[in-house]
Amino acid sequence: MIKFLHTRIRVADMDRSIAFYQKLGYLEARRQDSPQGNKLAFLELPGNDVFLELCYSPDYTDKCPGDLMHTCLGVPDIIEYCDGVEKAGIEIWPGGWREKFSSGERKMAFVTDPDGYEVEILERK
Structure with missing residues (x-):
């Protein structure tokens, strides 16, 4: 069976985003750097297999349309x-x-x- 594992969103300020999602009940599982130099944080909700991956790239400036x-x-x-x-x-x-x-x-x-x-x-x- 195929399982959905995670989704990634780009963020402008990693610490601010982690603090926001922690208020919603997420826990920070780990942080790491990607091979491309991005800063990554993996957030999880207790009892869930799916996680939220936050990605910070200092040179990324595009914004998603509302x-x-x-x-x-x-x-x-x-x-x-x-x-x-x-x-x-x-x-x-x-x-x-x-x-x-x-x-x-x-x-x-x-x-x-x-x-x-x-x-x-x-x-x-």
């Missing part, structure tokens, strides 16, 4: 999770998410990382 790609997290209780993320200083959008969730609307929220990548949050019981 809404080109995103990652997605499944959480057992989205209100509890989003409360914790918000308390960690990360803005949840769309605004008014608590009211929308309690009114029965689909429980889906987003945060935006320091480089503009969206992270979708879905309730998965």
